[in-house]
Ligand SMILES: Cc1cc2nc3c(=O)[nH]c(=O)nc-3n(C[C@H](O)[C@H](O)[C@H](O)COP(=O)(O)OP(=O)(O)OC[C@H]3O[C@@H](n4cnc5c(N)ncnc54)[C@H](O)[C@@H]3O)c2cc1C
Ligand SMILES: Cc1cc2nc3c(=O)[nH]c(=O)nc-3n(C[C@H](O)[C@H](O)[C@H](O)COP(=O)(O)OP(=O)(O)OC[C@H]3O[C@@H](n4cnc5c(N)ncnc54)[C@H](O)[C@@H]3O)c2cc1C
Ligand code: SF4
Ligand code: SF4
């Protein structure tokens with residue numbers, strides 16, 4: 001309910017008695033760093049009901065709702081916080097779910113500091129409201145107490161295929177199903193969820209939470225067909241021409257791992273971050289031999305890269321038993337693209353950092369197993385196009401770093417399978433599907449796309465936003481059909 | 482869940498299964514493979530499509546028991562279900578009328594070679610087949626191969642059936658008899674050392690040789706890079722760029738080393754599975 005009397009005028013802090021403001025976020029209870037760096041249980045433990053209410057009460061209920069512009073799926077933040085502050089968690093989660101199909105996921109992994117919380121009025125002088133933390137609490141509360149299924153419109157008779165079950169595909173599917181369309185999601189792997197299942201580690205996003213949210217989607221009538229690689233068992237064209245789908249949404253993500261192209265990269269013990277994380281998360285190698293898929297980890301691990309994926313890999317390596325886990329990054333700490341919280345967590349757990357360093361060669365033993373890397377030191381030069389100071393190699397600074405495992409986490413591109421097998425689908429030079437960001441429309445009539453496959457590797461919530469946009473456009477398209 | 486419709490035991494370690502998988506059967510072609518996972522905690526393992534029936538919606542796999550997963554699969558029976566079964570993966574074999582093609586299958590490699598030989602013959606090629614196994618008991622599908630090829634030569638390493646000799650011995654004789662200029666392409670599928678030996682031989686004659694690589698895999702869709710192999714100095718992903726490559730370009734040593742990286746763990750998994758099996762609770766040995 002958003003139309004009740006607003007208790008405070010706009011830009012509340014200025015007009016409001018200072019005593020009412022709680023300057024700091026309620027801290028998130030977390031596992032002790034020493035203990036958690038040896039297990040795969042969730043690091044952040046979640047608020048108690050009391051803390052959730054207290055945190056929600058920090059919200060000033062600003063009339064202009066500046067926080068909302070930071071949320072790509074347009075969650076009505078003040079409204080849900082108000083309900084939560086009154087202890088009405090059922091109301092709060094219902095409010096969130098009007099816009100967000102995966103709240104338990106978003107509450108955990110949204111980079112809130114650059115999204116909703118970035119615009120929070122409180123954040124100008126103090127710490128912003130912990131929007132994500134309260135969102136997570138409400139979602140977990142609902143998962144624990146039983147989920148209410150939202151209403152679904154009567155069947156329209158239209159059939160829509162969604163390719164890929166990452167956050168983009170799942171969001172698109174949920175919205176279309178609510179509008180009464182018959183939706184089938186095709187997923188290449190044996191479980192739905194995309195990066196949420198194979199990439200983001202269990203200790204940040206428990207897989208049971210993802211699957212619980214997926215189950216809720218199924219209750220909307222969405223069919224999810226796993227083990228279905230589009231471009232192989234069928235194509236987008238065949239789905240539309242032979243299988244009777246009226247529209248298709250492509251949300252196949254950015255799953256193609258990049259390598260450095262340096263000598264020795266195919267040695268044993270060199271993994272892409274995708275392989276390293278997929279073996280661990282999707283295939284549960286940390287439970288080997290109870291689960292059949294193994295992973296081998298050396299005493300000393302080097303992770304190449306400085307993004308969230310690199311942090312996840314470095315923290316995973318410690319949990320798998322590495323004695324030392326190093327982030328090897330070309331620029332300095334300041335330029336690390338990873339979220340602050342992730343870097344902080346990595347520091348706390350004992351991950352080490354080699355900044356201004358990049359490998360040039362990997363060495364192996366007689367069995368072709370990694371033993372060391374030759375690294376070059378860098379210094380920071382002038383800012384490049386992105387505004388970041390670009391690293392310049394220091395000639396003659398080569399040195400050898402002994403390592404037993406190398407994880408390459410320097411980025412991913414879009415998998416070419418679907419673009420290559422779809423007639424008339426325009427792609428960019430980098431292989432991303434070209435789609436209008438406002439509508440999701442591609443160069444092909446009836447085919448929409450969104451998420452990492454369009455934007456390149458981004459975030460869960462942006463992918464979900466794109467899924468929403470796609471659903472809206474597909475609905476319009478079908479309504480005119 | 483994917484139902485096992487038929488099971489045939491070729492030898493104590495080589496088995497055939499016909500699996501109900503209409504989506505795969507509808508579009509698969511010779512040379513492609515599937516990835517399966519037998520139960521929730523299972524590994525994803527790749528197996529070549531040895532045959533298919535589009536009408537019945539079935540895929541035939543033939544596998545050799547070499548470790549935990551293949552042993553557990555071998556213990557399953559018709560009527561049982563495989564948890565996951567995805568395909569067709571990889572690129573189909575390149576089929577055209579090359580002229581005369583020498584097609585070689587070694588050991589369990591006879592199975593994947595079969596549909597390719599058949600397609601090559603259908604495309605108008607003169608297909609000279611060579612199949613070999615270690616010993617008589619491990620030989621299978623001689624009849625099917627005879628039908629798929631224009632002529633067929635059979636050999637066993639120990640001489641227990643037809644003749645004694647490796648497939649490379651037979652290949653050499655054929656190349657010498659036919660003349661290397663009268664052979665337009667060689668295709669060899671089997672254990673790595675066999676494919677490598679075939680390539681060493683054909684290199685001497687300058688005969689282009691296609692092989693099907695069995696790299697370690699996880700997803701099979703180009704997402705993880707586990708299956709990478711150097712071909713002509715360039716890194717390729719076997720699951721999406723292959724599995725077939727020009728054997729003269731393959732870095733065999735790298736492939737063999739990468740394939741052996743998890744040997745200790747594989748051994749551990751296998752021993753553990755055997756221990757569990759010996760509990761005699763009629764659980765079937767698998768989880
Ligand atoms: C390790 C890691 C950590 C991350 N951490 C965060 C974080 O903390 N916060 C955050 O906001 N973002 C994070 N991200 C980024 C975020 O996960 C992605 O931006 C987001 O998942 C993209 O969603 P998507 O739906 O576009 O694609 P994906 O999640 O990549 O899903 C695509 C799906 O499509 C399937 N698919 C691909 N091809 C086919 C095909 N041909 N047929 C059928 N299915 C196909 C794939 O198997 C996959 O399941 C992280 C990413 C990684 C890798
Ligand atoms: C494209 C492709 C097609 C294949 N087709 C067939 C086939 O038709 N019939 C058949 O019998 N085998 C085939 N293989 C090999 C088969 O996948 C392995 O024998 C199987 O994965 C072994 O699993 P395991 O758990 O029983 O043994 P493990 O104990 O895991 O391993 C035993 C041996 O098998 C090799 N191996 C293990 N895992 C894999 C894997 N994921 N991929 C490849 N090799 C592996 C190891 O190098 C080891 O030497 C194929 C492999 C590939 C890549
Ligand atoms: S979905 Fe993400 S961005 Fe939107 S309100 Fe929730 S935490 Fe913030
Ligand atoms: S969350 Fe922040 S910006 Fe949004 S209404 Fe509350 S105080 Fe204002």
Ligand code: FES
Nearest residue numbers: 701703705706720
């Ligand atoms: S098996 Fe993962 S990329 Fe080939």
